[in-house]
Amino acid sequence: MTVRLIIARPLPGTVGETRRVAHLFPVRPDHAPPDRMTVYCGEMFGPGVLELPDRPTGMPCVSCLRHSPGPDDAQLPAGER
Ligand SMILES: [Zn+2]
Numbered sequence: 001m002t003v004r005l006i007i008a009r010p011l012p013g014t015v016g017e018t019r020r021v022a023h024l025f026p027v028r029p030d031h032a033p034p035d036r037m038t039v040y041c042g043e044m045f046g047p048g049v050l051e052l053p054d055r056p057t058g059m060p061c062v063s064c065l066r067h068s069p070g071p072d073d074a075q076l077p078a079g080e081r
Pocket residue numbers: 022023024039040041042043061062063064065
């Protein structure tokens with residue numbers, strides 16, 4: 001199964017600049033917007049606090065990169081199962 005990933009980072013002013021890293025989360029199979037998004041590193045975000053850049057930008061979240069699925073490892077974060 002292929003998992004489509006979305007890059008998102010906190011909007012300016014919602015966290016300190018050093019925490020505005022680019023997180024990863026999967027597109028839900030039903031494409032329904034969740035009330036809260038759990039990114040691969042385990043952080044949770046409510047509505048209206050993330051920006052979805054058109055292209056990769058900013059410092060990546062290393063923990064999200066480490067926990068995101070590889071080509072043969074399609075898994076959702078624990079909060080999205
Ligand atoms: Zn992250």
